[in-house]
Amino acid sequence: MKILSVTPRxxxxxxxxxxxxxxGLFDVRPYLNAEAFIPLQNMTAFCxxxxxxxxxxxxxxxxxxxxxxxxxxxxxxxxx
Numbered sequence: 001m002k003i004l005s006v007t008p009r010x011x012x013x014x015x016x017x018x019x020x021x022x023x024g025l026f027d028v029r030p031y032l033n034a035e036a037f038i039p040l041q042n043m044t045a046f047c048x049x050x051x052x053x054x055x056x057x058x059x060x061x062x063x064x065x066x067x068x069x070x071x072x073x074x075x076x077x078x079x080x
Contacts, residue, residue: 001066006056007048010041014056017067024073026064034061 003021007015012028028046031037039060040046050057057063 001070002024002053002072003051003069006049008049011046012043014049014069015072018066018070019044021079022075024075026069026073028064031062031064034062036060051076 002017002019003016005015005017009015009025012032014026014028015050017023028037028040032041037060039077040058040062045058045060048059050062053068055063056069
């Protein structure tokens with residue numbers, strides 16, 4: 001699975017669409033107290049998320065793999 005798009009949302013969630021047509025929300029809040037993610041408690045820094053295809057990353061060095069995202073996201077079914 002490859003990430004096609006990532007969009008930061010309120011409450012430290014990422015809206016993610018993948019190349020296999022899946023769409024969902026990933027909640028970053030459980031990670032925000034981990035050392036690498038502490039800078040992301042600032043919403044401006046959080047919103048600077050970059051799509052690496054098989055991961056998402058931030059300038060501070062924090063990243064999340066597509067495997068982590070797929071294991072913990074909330075899928076959203078898009079209406080046809």
